[in-house]
Amino acid sequence: MTRKKIQIKKIDNIAARQVAFSKRRKGLFKKAKELAILCDAEIGLLVFSASGKLFDYASSSVQGLLEKHSSVHSENLPNLNEPSVEFQLESNIRAKLNEEVEKKRHELRQMKGEELQGLGLEELKKLEKSLLGGLSRVAEMMDGRNAELICDIGRKVDLLIEENQRLNQLKVEKMAYQTHNMQGHSSESIVNNSQDYDSSDTSLKLGLAPE
Template sequence: MTRQRIEIKKIDNITARQVTFSKRRRGLFKKALELSTLCDAEIALIVFSSTGKLFEYASSSVPQVIERYDQHSQIERLYHSSVLYDRDTFSKLSKEEANRAQELKQLKGEELEGLNINELQKLEEQLEKGLKRVVRAKDDIMLKEIDALKRKGIQLMRENQRLKQVKNVGEEQGRSSESTNNGSTSDPPRDDDSSDTSLRLGSV
């Protein structure tokens, strides 16, 4: 004979309700004990009867399990909030990147079909301002290069003058030493002349 299935709904009879509560509560706590023992699970059960009476079961202690649950819930909330924040941030960054890419294309003269007169005028003003900045930057670089070339030219001129001075000093020293050598070889010694005269007279 098969067991008749009980319809899951509130039991109207108070006595039958209390009997069913007691039986099912004991069975529930027994299953919790078996699950905790077999699977090394940390379990806490809190049950209030219809009369307000408290029944509880815990593999360790109810406050300890509740504290662990609170900590886990906080971590879960933080994780979900961070995930939502990351999604929002990613969505905003993606939209901003798409807008920047569109603006860059328009600055290149691409995809201008959907723009109206005012938008085209603003784009033209942006291009004019950008062109002015480019020209200004180019002029600054050219002025810096010209100044650098001028300073280099001045340095070369100073170096050239220094080399000329060194060359002139060397030539003057060379001429002075040459004249000194020529003067010493052109004048014959006087002692030789007097001795030669005396010899010639004696022989006569």
């Protein structure tokens, strides 16, 4: 059975788009790693997701590759006063990265309720939807943590009840043992008193005998 060919266009479903991005990004990085190992090549990749999250891969380091790129091409420049195409490309990449960082900072400030004056109705609705989605995920996480906390408290309460029952049982057994000992001592005291009474009675009879 032949595999169905996927049409190359933007995926409308957000969840499916995120899954496809994650899988294909991992595949891209895997291929880059294989190419670097097989061909002893130095490779660097920079990938920004739709949400602006940065993913990168480098066979050594991204910064090292950029510095090497800059040094190699600056040596081949015919005129240092005239920037090469490669230098301009590198500058454009850095400018793009700085622009993306500033954009994300601006979006973060807007999510905090700042710098909203220039937004239109549709943009405000989109921001509200994003915030509600984030709040929903936070609420789900809190519900899960609260459920775990309640279960943990329940287990501790059960352990305390069991320990209390055990202590009460020990207390009852101790009281029964003390009562048994007290009853034993009382019986011995009664027997001793009876013996003392008999001895006293005999001596009195002997004392009252007629002359």
